[in-house]
Amino acid sequence: MRYKLFKEIADSALFGSFMKADPIPRQGRPTREDRMNTGTTILAFQYKDGILLGADRKTSFGYIRTKSLGAIKIHRVSPLTCVAFAGVVSDAQCLLDLLIRVNKSFYSRYGQMLTVGGQVNFLSKHIRCYCAENEQFTAEVIIAGCTLAGEFEIYEIGLDGAKYKFDYVTLGSGGDDAESVLHESRKLIRDKTLTFEQALNLATRALYKSGVKDNCSGDLRMACPSIATITVDNGAQFIDNEVIRKERDAVVREEESKDV
């Protein structure tokens, strides 16, 4: 009897209900080929004041059609944490919803905010559990945030739940193109010497390149990217569209002048 009580209480304290994967039978879940595929470019890197995250705004419908040019792929899940998704929209929405609920639930239960590392561990385990029981999530995740000690952390969670910690990371179908731009500035990123203006320029250039090269990432000339920062002073916040638009126009002009 006590063992039963113990199990019930332990499960509730460990967010057991969240950890259990939805009982979707394997044959009932569409295969990856059947599903709408979404190409994306998301990126995050460290700069002088904190972390900058960027993403394109395009949602593809299959390989040919464009569903939307206004999608927001970066989300603020807690005052000090942002998350960005690349992959199938439904999976990304499901994971985002889960993360928001867990953050709220943790705060209301224990009176403390969940750390970035804690969120990464939780999401990684959840994806891993799901992957083992059913088909894997077709969504890659960047979680970036600031710890209460004022340290900045960027994590990538892969399709199978594997987690990695980086100074900069790019994901999605256009991730390789964006990474080639960030790679050129890797020393500045590691040393955290980039100012906000330089970081904004770097992110815009990276997203421009991926938009031009990758069919499934949004072209900057058609849709302005979304960019967010995480700093000690202001926490996680989105950059004003006007600021991004100005930078986008400058980068586009600069890149197009190279073709002439």
Place this chain on the structure above:
Amino acid sequence: MSKKTVGIRSKSNKAKRFKSPGMGLDIAGTGALEEFLKKKLDAKMRLKDNFVVFIRTKTGGIFICGGDVESEFVAHQNFLIALTGYSSGEVHEAKSVIHAITEDWPFSEDDLHPTVVLSSMSAYLKAVMEDQGTSQGLAVEMILIGPSDFIRIYTTGDYQIDNPDELDEDYFIVGCYDDKRKKKLLDELFNLIDPTKEMTDEKMTEVITSLKNKFKLPYVGLRIAEFSS
């Protein structure tokens, strides 16, 4: 102090055990409420002798545990727990609840706050106490201290949270439901330990020996908790 007045198994104490249920309710009735009150009182009576005392110091505090059974300390980077119980089985059961939480914790170590242990432990003690399938509650009480939380958990599942920086007193106790003994114990500790002075090895030995001899305690444990908030 004679064994007759202190011993929890003495006949004179047993007779008094269920006389005062509290809450102004008549214990003569039957049913779940009576069982619940009996279990609650029984758990407290079983904890007559065993105690955990916390003495606040400038850098943290001193835990002193004593009783018929060996008390347990559970240490983590975010908190320190001192727990005592009526029997070693009950102490072990409480400790296993704490370990189950810490071992399977799905978040990070930094997220394992004292309030997490409080939440689970309080729920467990309450569930055991209110469960009609078990004849006895879990006679275990504990003190948790973290950088920003000072928590006392009682055998009924009730708890008390304080901010360590805003405490009015320096001496805190759980267990030891014999009022006379509790007063004597606190007086003795007040004389033995000065919270403003450093606790040396000699002083620790002196405190332990004194408590063992004066209160006839087979087990006395002492641990110093320091926090760099």
